[in-house]
Amino acid sequence: MMRRLLARMPKRVRFAMLRAMVDCDPDPDLRLELKVAETREELEDCFRILHDAYVASGFMKPDPSGMRVTIYHALPTTTTLCAKWEGRVVGTISMIREGVFGFPLQSVFDLEQVRRQHGQIAEISALAVHPEFRKTGGAVLFPLMKFMREYCVKMFDTRHLVIAVNPDRIDLYEALLFFERLRDAPVAEYDFANGAPAVGATLDLQSAGAVFRRGYRGRPPRRNLHSYLFELALPNIKMPQRRYFTTNDPVMTPELLDYFFNQRTQVFDKLDNRRKALLWSIYDIPEYRRVLPLVDEGAALGHPLRRHQRYSLRAPAELKLEIDGAERIFVFDVVEISLSGFQAESRLELPLHAHGEARVQLGRQDWSRNEVSVVRCKKSDNSRFYGFRVAEPDDAWCRCVAALEVSFTSHDLVQ
Numbered sequence: 001m002m003r004r005l006l007a008r009m010p011k012r013v014r015f016a017m018l019r020a021m022v023d024c025d026p027d028p029d030l031r032l033e034l035k036v037a038e039t040r041e042e043l044e045d046c047f048r049i050l051h052d053a054y055v056a057s058g059f060m061k062p063d064p065s066g067m068r069v070t071i072y073h074a075l076p077t078t079t080t081l082c083a084k085w086e087g088r089v090v091g092t093i094s095m096i097r098e099g100v101f102g103f104p105l106q107s108v109f110d111l112e113q114v115r116r117q118h119g120q121i122a123e124i125s126a127l128a129v130h131p132e133f134r135k136t137g138g139a140v141l142f143p144l145m146k147f148m149r150e151y152c153v154k155m156f157d158t159r160h161l162v163i164a165v166n167p168d169r170i171d172l173y174e175a176l177l178f179f180e181r182l183r184d185a186p187v188a189e190y191d192f193a194n195g196a197p198a199v200g201a202t203l204d205l206q207s208a209g210a211v212f213r214r215g216y217r218g219r220p221p222r223r224n225l226h227s228y229l230f231e232l233a234l235p236n237i238k239m240p241q242r243r244y245f246t247t248n249d250p251v252m253t254p255e256l257l258d259y260f261f262n263q264r265t266q267v268f269d270k271l272d273n274r275r276k277a278l279l280w281s282i283y284d285i286p287e288y289r290r291v292l293p294l295v296d297e298g299a300a301l302g303h304p305l306r307r308h309q310r311y312s313l314r315a316p317a318e319l320k321l322e323i324d325g326a327e328r329i330f331v332f333d334v335v336e337i338s339l340s341g342f343q344a345e346s347r348l349e350l351p352l353h354a355h356g357e358a359r360v361q362l363g364r365q366d367w368s369r370n371e372v373s374v375v376r377c378k379k380s381d382n383s384r385f386y387g388f389r390v391a392e393p394d395d396a397w398c399r400c401v402a403a404l405e406v407s408f409t410s411h412d413l414v415q
Contacts, residue, residue: 014171014175015171015174015175018171018172018175018176019175019176019215019216019219019223019225020223022138022142022176022219022222022223022224022225023137023138023222023223024138024142024222024223024224024225024228025137025138025139025142025222026221026222026227026228026232028139028143028234028236029139030235030236031085031086032083032084032085032139032140032143032236033083033084033085033087033236033238034081034082034083034084034143034144034147034234034236034237034238035081035082035084035237035238035240036079036080036081036082036151036240036249036251037080037081037082037089037092037251038249038251038409038411040256040259042082042084042089043073043080043251043256043260044067044260045082045088045089045092046080046082046089046092046126047067047068047069047073047260048066048067049089049090049091049092049128049129049130050067050068050092050126050128051063051065051066051067051068052066052128052131053128053129054068054128054193054194057166057196058194058196059166059193059194059196060193060194061194063265065264065265067260067264067265068126069260069261069264069265069267070104070126070192070267071101071261071267071271071275072094072096072099072101072104072125073094073252073260074252074257074260074261074267074268074279075096075099075100075101075282076099076248076250076252076282077096077097077098077099077248077312078094078095078096078097078099079094079095079151079156079248079249080092080093080094080126080251081093081094081095081144081147081148081151083129083140083143083144083147085133085140089130090129090130090132090133090140091128091129091130091133091140091141091144092126092127092128092144093124093125093126093127093128093144093145093148094124094125094126094127095122095123095124095125095148095151095152095156095158096122096123096124096125097120097121097122097156097157097158097247097248098120098121098122099282100278100281100282101275101278103121103123103162104123104125104164104192105123105162105163105164105190105192105198105200107190107191107192108164108187108190108191108198108200109162109164109182109183109187109200110182110183111162111182113182113202114160114162114182114202117159117160117204118159118380118382118383119158119159119160119204119206120156120157120158120159120160121158121159121160121161121162122152122156122158122160122161122162123161123162123163123164124148124161124162124163125163125164127144129141129144142225142228143234143236143237145177145229146228146229146232146234146237147234147237149205149208149229149230150237150239151239152205153205154239155239155240155242155247155249156247156248157247157312157314157335158205159204159205159206160202160203160204160205161179161202161203161205162182162200162201162202163179163200163201163202164187164190164192164193164198164199164200165198165199165201166193166196166197166198166199167186167197167198167199170186170199170201173201174201176225177203177225178203178208178211178212178215179201179202179203180201180202180203181199181200181201182200182201182202183200186198186199187199187200208230209226209230212225212226212229212230213226213230240410241414242363242410242413242414243363243364243366243403243413243414244313244315244362244363244366244400244403244404244413245313245314245315245361245362245363246311246312246313246404246410246413247312247313247314248312248410249409249410250408250409250410251409251410251411252408252409253408253409254287254288254290254291254408257283257288257291257292258291261291262291268292268293269293271293273295273296276292276293276294276295277295279292279293280292280295285406285408287408288408310336310337310338310343311336311337311338311401311404312335312336313334313335313336313337313362314333314334314335315333315334315337315360315361315362316331316333316334316360316361317331317332317333317334317344317358317359317360317361318330318331318332318358318359319332319350319356319357319358319372320356320357320358320359321351321354321355321356322356323351323354330346330348330350331348332344332345332346332347332348332350332386333345333346334360335385337362337397337400337401337404338401339390339393339397339398339401340389340390340393341372341375341387341388341389341390342360342387342388342390343385343386343387343388344385344386344388345383345384345385345386346383346384346385346386347382347383347384348384349384350374350377350384350386351374352374352375352376352377353373353374353375354373354374355371355372355373356371356372357369357370357371357372358370358371358372358388358390360397362396362397362400363400366396366399366400367396368393368394368396368397368400369394369396370390370391370392370393370394370397371390371391371392372388372389372390372391373388373389373391374386374387374388375387375388375389
């Protein structure tokens, strides 16, 4: 009834009323813990809560497993967060960064407008809160949202969030979180949500702080989502530990992949041959390949598949060059590495085919120093991406790449 009444009001009034109803506790009970879902039990509980919420909303048909598990959950570029109350999972949300399968909403929404801007994109999906905690004034929802924002900015190397939500709920994202629609009219049928209508929207995390500050100016702490999301430190949030400055937290071991995608569901069996082959290109370690679905012999896969031997991270670096007899130092970020080279993002123009020494901080205590050459450049709207070739990688570089090559999960890297 409240939703119907609000729908009749002018947009400005409706949004102001929705913001006035915000209730975000700046001192949540420490029995609430927010972390990356990484164990079988945590993931299964997340998928069960999600299944029940989606079935109740008509966004999926009941599954015999009692879980909602999608192929995107199998990718190392997807992270699932969970909220736990006294050790019990009571809420979940997933972030899908672009991988070999793209984004779920790409099937119905055009992301070209977002892609034209600089920065990584992540689709926010699979949000659900246990029924017992849905009427607690955002006691689980808002901490999850805060954790999601901080994780995306600090750990996931993400600037743009995109979402696909039911038209009945888009007002909450626009009014409270300042998402902007990708297009005016909703999509009539969205297959990823059982054919329900959907609205696509995006949020630029780089400018979001200023937008939230204006929108919540002068509000008391419990009503101020700007101070809650951007300024408050919550001890309830447990960020994952990393040795290297990697940007993913993969948790799917071969055993977990087999359990969720072969034993409990038929997600792998239902894939077409190209998607099966793409999984093989990602998981090229023998332990994984024993549980991956087989590609039909002689299947036409379309374009040739690229082997994924580069690893994503965000590592500060500097390049020392001698130009016209003078030494110059260029500062940039390394965003992908392999044994023989790396890709870097730089706001400054670098001379192509130049040779020099690159010093890269691979982790908090891991530094690498190598002779490199600049081999190519690709420009975006306000940044440049350079490809580098490493002449003879030093021990620190080799250790980092070797660790990334043989690790099942992000947890293995900190052992």
